[in-house]
Amino acid sequence: MDLAFLNPLYEQSGPWASVYVDTSQHAEDTPHELHLTAQATARDLKEQGADDATCRAVEEAIEALRHSPDPHGRAVFARSGEVVLDPLLAAPPPQGSLAVWAPLPRVAPLLDLAGEDPVAIVAYIDRRGADFELRSALGRQKAGAVVGRQHPIHRTSSADWSERHFQLKVENTWEHNAAEIADALAVCQDETRADLLILVGDDRERREVHDRLPKRLEERVVEASHGTGSRLLDTEVEQVRAERVRSRVAAELDRFRASRTPDDEGRAGAAEGVPALVEAAREHRLQELLLRPDGPDLHREVWIGEDPDQVAVRRTELQVLGEQNSWSARADDALLRSAVVTDAAALSLAPVLEGTGDDTPAGGLGALLRWK
Incomplete structure (x- = not known):
């Protein structure tokens, strides 16, 4: 998936409201249901600590869908009282509507819900x-x-x-x-x-x-x-x-497997596991992230600074790098931010999981690397 359209999310600091709205049920009472969803989402974000202006912006964005519901759903990313990005979804959110208030936008679900959609x-x-x-x-x-x-x-x-x-x-x-x-x-x-x-x-x-x-x-x-x-x-x-x-x-997963073997200079073309990926992100070596949606490492805690390459497994590492401000974030959120700003791609492995067995990136997170 080409992540370039996500750049506006990383041109401004957080925290962010990330909302996935399911509009796949088209019935007579759909407008009323969306009205209730808008109110419930605003309350949910408020309880998570979101500011009033951002809650209102999200509520109004969902209310606007009542007049022409999208075929499957929509994602809404907002901060400081403004909706910054609201892409259409190519599939409905599997668990229904979702709302998250966090230091970084929650974009990983887009890989399954708006990513690989061949025209x-x-x-x-x-x-x-x-x-x-x-x-x-x-x-x-x-x-x-x-x-x-x-x-x-x-x-x-x-x-x-x-x-x-x-x-x-x-x-x-x-x-x-x-x-x-x-x-x-x-x-x-x-x-x-x-x-x-x-x-x-x-x-x-x-x-x-x-x-x-x-x-x-x-x-x-x-x-x-x-x-x-x-x-x-x-x-x-x-x-x-x-x-x-x-x-x-499947072709990208095969490429990842083959790239695990180091070349003559001892450099592997693939990395897996949070520590290795964090190091690659800091050095701008991510070429393509591979994510397994059920992988335990996706929600593993890492630490981030204001800049996308300020990411570490431990908070003290950022302090050593001279970063004064740091926040806790999910590994997938942090790595995807690094991928977006360094023009890397990302791919969900969900379409091939039934036939791959256990031979996927450790912890559900891997990457193909670039060395030049």
């Missing part, structure tokens, strides 16, 4: 052209259409010379339309930065478009086996998107 272009192809649809966890929307040559389209079964000539024109029309669709699909992918291109249609029509797509898109292309309008197609699209997430996470 797919579904291309509904026939002999006359194609319709494009953009799919993500937030829904679907039209993404354009291609209208190719309309005549001639259909073959005949006659064997005389004039009919064979007609069939050749049909072939040329199909080839022309397939090329037009492929060109438009490549442009659409370039504009939307879609992760997947899912081709829907008859076998031959899909294949002709597939063969004409640029080689750079080959790894993104999937040919759907179910036809246009099928409920099975919707299921297949979601399965394709989920498999893309699993494949990417």
Whole structure:
């Protein structure tokens, strides 16, 4: 997950209100339920020590969702009476709404709730052209259409010379339309930065478009086996998107495992466990954090200073470094702050946990490192 959008959270000091609101239950009484959630969240934050202005800002932000609830939910990050960031969620919070008042924003849940959400272009192809649809966890929307040559389209079964000539024109029309669709699909992918291109249609029509797509898109292309309008197609699209997430996470986990072995200079390309990760964070060597949501080290106590690279396992370490002010924080919050400000990435291992056994980062926290 690219963490750049979180930068505004680390341009100002805390403490922070971090709220995850579940809006996935759409019913007649949803506005009333959100009203109650807004009030309960403000009370919860107040009991945790949040200032009145921040409680009001969060309450108003949740109240505003009553008019157009999001498909799954929203995160709200606020401080000093101001909502600084409120990203949409691609999945509802598994334990319902959550509110936390802490020295640092609680952003780790975003890795599962708003992180790996592949965007797919579904291309509904026939002999006359194609319709494009953009799919993500937030829904679907039209993404354009291609209208190719309309005549001639259909073959005949006659064997005389004039009919064979007609069939050749049909072939040329199909080839022309397939090329037009492929060109438009490549442009659409370039504009939307879609992760997947899912081709829907008859076998031959899909294949002709597939063969004409640029080689750079080959790894993104999937040919759907179910036809246009099928409920099975919707299921297949979601399965394709989920498999893309699993494949990417599995590849990064494999890279982490391989990087544990030191190179010829004795430097390992991976680290795990809080002490090693804290040291890497202080030296700006984090390349990509890997987090296992149920890992015990995520909520292990570390100490932080005002600057992101001021992080230590023990408070006395910060004092040795000359830091006058320090606060207790969760390890995942502190390491994610370091990752954001040093342009590192982060990834949740949740999509592959069932098949990985115990061979994951110790304590649930690991990182791929950079040495240059």
